[in-house]
Amino acid sequence: MSDKQLPRGATLVPPRREPLTRKLKFRVRIPAQVWVGLGIALLFVGAGVLVRQAYHTWPVKDVVVIGRLNVLHAEEIARQILWVRNESFFTLDVTRVQRQVAAMPLVSRVAVRKRWPDSVELLLYEELPVALWNDEQLLTATGRLSDIPPGFTTTGLMRLYGADPVKNESVKYFRRLQQALNDRGLTVNSMNVNAVQAVDATLSNGWVVRFGRKYFEERLQRLVALLGKLDANEVRQVDLRYGKGAAIRWQTTGVTG
Incomplete structure (x- = not known):
């Protein structure tokens, strides 16, 4: 049928053509070693966060006073430095503690050290x-x-x-x-x-x-x-x-x- 014979109002539909490109589908395979490495990395990151948190929040719970005391009382010495119980075991400044105790009456000298897991120990010498x-x-x-x-x-x-x-x-x-x-x-x-x-x-x-x-x-x-x-x-x-x-x-x- 020629163009002249087409019904009035009809439009010629062009023939369907194949697309020039096709959607490619492929699967990426990640080696098991990569997953293991990623898991270890995440584990270390989590552990680091926990360690950092513990470093700043691990509390001091006890103050222990050691020494042959004839005049001074261990309980009174410990009571005067109770502020250390609000400090982190890891960040506590033992020099500050040493200076405070050394300035107390009749204290000759004092050594301060931390004792794991949550104690501060004072080795005290007194004046007579x-x-x-x-x-x-x-x-x-x-x-x-x-x-x-x-x-x-x-x-x-x-x-x-x-x-x-x-x-x-x-x-x-x-x-x-x-x-x-x-x-x-x-x-x-x-x-x-x-x-x-x-x-x-x-x-x-x-x-x-x-x-x-x-x-x-x-x-x-x-x-x-x-x-x-x-x-x-x-x-x-x-x-x-x-x-x-x-x-x-x-x-x-x-x-x-």
Whole structure:
């Protein structure tokens, strides 16, 4: 049928053509080693996240105080650093702990270490108090002045009084006098050193000793000699403020030079 014979209004449909390209289908095969490697990588990433979280949140649970303590109390030391229980075991600054504890009264030295899994351990050494300074501080056996720990009673301690400008000299005189008295079985009950370093002391045998402000060592030797010669029960006061000898005030009456 020619174009002239086509019905009116009809349109010629072009013949169907094959597409120039076809959709290609293929399958990618991933080796098992790749899946294993990917799984290991994810495992490490997850473990890293957990480790990082534990590093910052693993809590300190216990504070352990170790040492031969005669004056200080382990419970009180631990109570003053309870803030460490809010810290991470891994990030806790042991230097900060060491400085805080070392600054406490009568602490001579301290070593701080962490003990796995959740403890902080303090190895503590304390000072031995031997006298009370101006009723406010403690004089230790090493000659150091320390604050008075909470709850510590000063009853029975020797009393040492002195002006702040001569604090070091006062401690030196006290220690030297006590050292000289040890061989006689005596102690210093109290000592006063004024601003011009004049020294007065009361001994455990009841003697009141006046050294003055000069020649302390020489006068101390004279006192030691008198302790070996005089009956302690008969003497009330020994005045050594003389070039030679001493003035003695007896428990009865009279003064002998």
